Amino acid sequence: MLRDAARRILDGETLSAIVQEWNRRGVCTASGGPWRVNSLSSILVQPRLAGLVNDAVEGAAQSFPPIIDLHTHQRLVALHASRRKGPRRATRRYLLTGLLRCWRCGGGLRGMPRSRGADLYVCPGPPHGGCSGTAITADHADEAVLDMVVARVDSDDFAGRVAAYDAPASSHQSDLRNTVSMLAANQRKLEDLADMWASGEISRQEWLSLKRNLGGRADAMAVEVARFERLDALRLLAGTGRAIRANWSTMSVERRRALLATVIDHVVVLQAEPPRQVFRPQRLQLAWMG
């Protein structure tokens, strides 16, 4: 199938056409999942397909005979390289990656560079797990979300909420410490139980049921700890809108995204209504944390 895909790609067929066909036919990847354009694209240029041992796995014996000939391999590598657009511009890391969801299919939107016109966030096509039904201009969305977050952390409503979390600050802190030490104790108990099972002191049945019991409590506590930490982070953001704006340009994309993710659970991008050329911030429905 890979040999067939290589031939078709070199004949001009698209990766996504092949991926769609394979997924329709129920052909899955080595790990049993559906094919994606990226997985097929990266497999086709692997040197081991042509029987060449990759430096990274040198020492590991080639476990199958070559699937494609050297010439085909070289043509695939050249094609792959030519797909990367011209002089690679510094790859833009998109601020809202992981936060934006498509109104239609609920899938995550991705940043999409365009050589003409502004970059977009788009719901990727079915081979990438989306519906390709939504697109929004990246710069507009980034700006609008920042505006909404700044307004949020400076709002009275937000101040009221974090004040409520904050009320007994010291007991809040000691609750957190207790929870963390209980988590550690639970972990040790789980290890003891495994030893007891291994040495025959308890049956496998008993071990499984104790483990389920303790594991469930540990999970619940981990959720609590995460909640405390999030509330703490939110509390620190109250009233800092002006400072956020002042420092925004000096922050890395990762830091900006981390800050947004403290306040925002996710953002649903609604359908564009005509006139489509006009950006409306109302298309962005923010779901807040806390």
Ligand SMILES: [Zn+2]
């Ligand atoms: Zn979608």
